Amino acid sequence: MLSAIRQFSEDEEHSVPNRRNNPEFNPRKPGGLIHSYQKYDPGTFPSPTGPPPDVAGAAFDHMLAFGSTHRLTEEELANAIKLDPSMIGGLGPSLEALIAMLEERKRKILETYDGSRVHDEATSVYAERAAEARPPNALRDEFRRVTRARQLRDFENLWYAADAIDGDDADRFKADLLRLRDDLGNLYQIDELVGNYEFTGAERMSIEQALAVKAELEKIDKLLEQLREAMENAQLAVIDMDELREFVQDADVDQLEQYAEQVQDLLRQEMERQGIEREADGSYRLTPKALRIFQSRLLEEIFSELDAARSGRHDGPIVGEGSVEMPKTRQYEFGDSPAHLDVPQTLTNAVIRDPGSGRVRGEDIVVHETKNNPKCATSVLMDMSGSMRHGGQYVNVKRMALALDGLIRSEYPGDFLSFIEIASFARIVEPGRVAELMPKPVTVRDPVVRLRADLSDERISEHMIPPHFTNIQRGMQIARQQLGVQDTPNRQLVLITDGLPTAHFEGEHLYLLYPPDPLTEEATMREARLCYRDGITINIFLLPSWSQTSEDIGFAHRLAETTGGRVFFTGGDDLDQFVLWDYVSMRRKVIR
Secondary structure (H helix, E strand, O other): OOOOOOOOOOOHHHHOOOHHHOOOOOOOOOOOOHHHOOEOOHHHOOOOOOOOOOHHHHHHHHHHHHOOOOOOOHHHHHOOOOOOHHHOEOHHHHHHHHHHHHHHHHHHHHHHEEHHHHHHHHHHHHHHHHHHOOOOHHHHHHHHHHHHHOOHHHHHHHHHHHHOOOOHHHHHHHHHHHHHHHHHHHHHHHHHHHHHOOOOOOEEOOHHHHHHHHHHHHHHHHHHHHHHHHHHHOOHHHOOHHHHOOOOOHHHHHHHHHHHHHHHHHHHHHHHHOOEEEOOOOOEEEOHHHHHHHOOOOOHHHHOOOOOOOOOOOOOOOEEOOOEEEEEEEEOOOOOOHHHEOHHHHHHHHHHHOOOOOOOOHHHOEEEEEEOOOOOEEEEEEEOOHHHHHHHHHHHHHHHHHHHHHHHHHHOOOOEEEEEEEOOOEEEEOHHHHHHOOOOOOOOOOOOEEEEEEOOOOOOOHHHOOOOOOOHHHHHHHHHHHHOOOOOOOEEEEEEEOOOOOEEEEOOEEEEEEOOOHHHHHHHHHHHHHHHHOOEEEEEEEOOOOOOOHHHHHHHHHHHHHHOOEEEEEOOOOOOOEEEEEOOOOEEEEEO
């Protein structure tokens, strides 16, 4: 029985700190040109010839990463709208003009002030304040160390040490420490100012002026970054309009806000068109329509080498007794169906051979070659164990599964497809719930785990079992049971995992063994051989992992080789390029 588990200007403008709060200071804001670009044409926004914004893709990317859309924000969806600023008349020049204004403002500041002298002043103020402080005798040595180290955390600790000492001297010292801490904070900020910006002017700044200049330069840099991003994709939502109003005329910002409203209107229209519905609580719901739009990647390579079946739409290399006639003909052979007889060519052959007799002989008879469109039955085993969280591998698993589902639904509607989640247990998952799957949380962190659970014991429930192990054996068993009743000889199992199994069943007993144990591998191999016996081809998609070893790769090889299956080694996060080891045809092939 399973036991409990233990275990982030102008020259005069800068001479007055916080000058925008000074009622006597009202400089004319630069700008006044942008509002002249009144060329918005709703008929060409967005471009009718360009692709629509992929709002559904952005929503599904969020869902694949988090398992739900509850934390999806409208800003994240807005990021899906990739527009060329040229679509909106005047937007590009407007943004360029704003960038030029801000860059000019920044250049004037840097050409006005001398940064080195304010740094010297801040250092001097800190040193003088430290010299004036009078620490109690018990804290004198520690105070010298702290003032030399210049770490704010040390000042906090020293303050608490002084707080434990009674007397007026200790109280005065605590007040000195607070002032010294503020001086050190100012020195930190001025260090950052002169380190990040190259001042070339000669005008001296006070410490207060330097801090105000630093805040303004950082604000300008942030706005420049936002404007340049908007220049790339017309993402006006990223621009802080309130901060921008501090530097340019209101009319210019009002113009940008009008453009931003148009983008938001487009977002709402695309959400409705692509099947994304907003719930009353502010979250989003992805409808089946959104799922169909998202399913665009095709994984048709895994349907190669198919045998003939009575129905289906797969293009295969099978030429023989099929259901679709081909123009090409061949000599009749015993057993060929007369339904595919080429009567005109047969009679022509007879006349050419013997114009006078009119008799048809065996050598005259030709039949059409036929082409099979085989049907396929597929079960996809998706590893959702704890290790799949590293590097976001689980997102790749779900993306591949959804792509395969989209391919079969659109191109091969007669095929059978099922999804099976594997972790410590295995269970069938409806296609509409695949995007919600998440890796199981790790609940046991011991370096060695040897657990056995007798599931026939009514005192033990699934919720008591550590969920994060990998039970490939049980997943294969469920797949075999599903595929075995499908009326087609083309049965295949797609296993998507990052390595070795760590759980298996022996009767009613569930074994959880880590590091991976030969007992688990042997149990998995036994089930794989049963799949092979039932004519089920095993395709293994081996995802890369930081913890992957030669043993993981070796297991995938052994599993495929034993069952005449195939291994697909992925080439990173993208599953569109990988090396295919094909044990069916015994050939190596690079897919690009």
